[in-house]
Amino acid sequence: MIQPLTGKASRSVELATARFNVWEGAVRSSKTVASIIKWMRFVRKGPAGNLIMIGKTERTLKRNVIDPIIAMVGASRAKYLAGAGEFWLYGRRIYVAGANDARSVEKVQGLTLAGAYGDELANWPEELFDMLGTRFSIEGAQFFGTCNPAGPVHWLKSKWLNRAAVWLNHDGALVEGTGEDLIDLHRFSFVLEDNPHLPRAFVDSLRQQYQGLFFKRYILGLWVPAEGAIFDMFDEDTHVVSDLPLITRWISLGVDHGTRNPFHAVLCGLGTDRRLHLVRDWRWDSARKRQQLADVQYSKHLRDWLKTVPVPGTDGLYGVKPERTIVDPSAKAFRVQLHNDGLPSIVADNAVEDGIRTVSSLFSAGLLDVHESCAELIREIQGYSWDDEAAEKGVEKPLKVADHGPDAMRYAVHTTRGVWRSALRHRLHLPD
Known part of the structure; x- marks a missing residue:
């Protein structure tokens, strides 16, 4: 059952008004649900034109995003056609694609897009994200995407997120970007505790499960470097x-x-x-x-x-x-x-x-x-x-x-x- 959005999740939906809007941070922190809500609103009210949804693979996109959408709105208003590479939502056709390698760039070349949704952005080839950004020539076109953190010099962090015009940060503060190289991007950073609907026992279990690098990334939502021993929890x-x-x-x-x-x-x-x-x-x-x-x-x-x-x-x-x-x-x-x-x-x-x-x-x-x-x-x-x-x-x-x-x-x-x-x-x- 989908719980109503509160706190940072609700606020991020209202702030997602930029050309690019990215939800990133901890696992199970409600960032994906917030992005889905915004995407569904956009599909209903956004400009006419081609739409596309891209995930690390079509399979993960279906599991992470498409299946929850169908659960929210029902099979009468949402239908996934796996063989055709299409997802129909509110009567609009949405192309579906995977971003598993550099050849995925070909999947968006030549398209003119009114909107796009991206899942697991940090796992995409950089070339695909760059190419996607050139496809939004329709007035009012927007991009919405989610990811878990990676390293601090990852291309998504260094070339895009660090240049956000607006940042709703991990502490919940709204920060306006500075500098001459800002882009029309709104960034929303989540920590595990931003999801108030998770049972306390589940949260405690997750916090105990991850240590070192993965605790910082998947619980605290930080873009931190991978340093030293990989299995530092091994005793x-x-x-x-x-x-x-x-x-x-x-x-x-x-x-x-x-x-x-x-x-x-x-x-x-x-x-x-x-x-x-x-x-x-x-x-x-x-x-x-x-x-x-x-x-x-x-x-x-x-x-x-x-x-x-x-x-x-x-x-x-x-x-x-x-x-x-x-x-x-x-x-x-x-x-x-x-x-x-x-x-x-x-x-x-x-x-x-x-x-x-x-x-x-x-x-x-x-x-x-x-x-x-x-x-x-x-x-x-x-x-x-x-x-x-x-x-x-x-x-x-x-x-x-x-x-x-x-x-x-x-x-x-x-x-x-x-x-x-x-x-x-x-x-x-x-x-x-």
Whole structure:
């Protein structure tokens, strides 16, 4: 049920009168609902002409924005036509598009727009946002968009938000921009507490779940740099265990493939305690072993190893069959080899920051641990760090050093979130 807008959310709707209007800040802070309300008003009363809605992907746009709109106004006034790439609202056709790569620029080239809505702006290619801004030639055309914060030198922050003519800031104060390079943009910054309708227990759960970088971004709504250790919430005393419960589902085997670099596989299971466990891992470091293996050899070693994995909570049983074998996207030939050997695999979801966020949330919530036998994985988790030089250029990524175990872990956990999420829902709240 959609609650009535209050406080900053209500105020932002009334202030969203600029050519560009951006709601940004904490998760679950009511920024998306406020932007949706304004967008629906614009669709009804705005100038005639083409309209478009863009998300990171069409799927996330539907989940984050289109589905809530349909829930608000009913199926008689809102209809999503997935195959046609259209969304009809109040009798107006709205084009729908994803912004998943630089080629998405082609989706707006040549369009003359009366209005546009954008979801997850910080995940867009910069070229798409720049191109979209040139399409508003109809008098009264406006843009409305939302995002969670990223780094302070991100293009959206440095080139657009910092130049806002009006800023409703995190404290709720209305600040007028200064300088000669201001643009017709109104910026609305939200913190978690700006949503008064969230239950206190839910808010407390979110605040406990996020730590470090993600606490500052997703709870405080700040555009802060990624510094130091990525999994700074990881504590050997807490997250490394010697005893495991009975595993009810062998969720996945995540594989980071390497020939000259280490090959690392991590086995993830769901326990009777409704927590995820990284039960065992297998690693081949060709530099240490002084021997490189071919894919056919990796496949045999991996399959033989799975037969030797001890089954927790049983009296001496060995051998497991993971429901999914998940391999990094670059290892196409290895996936073919696995298939030929009777071990089908799927391509890992390699959205790095999203995957890091998922794993971080699980560690912070106490819903993921690592068995003590995974010595190399434990070592690499603690050394997994952000690339400072890349961050200075506005790109956030981990250092490509000692990252093979964390990558395999990320593949195993993040790619399967649709499988385990319902079992952990009672204690885990991941943002979209």
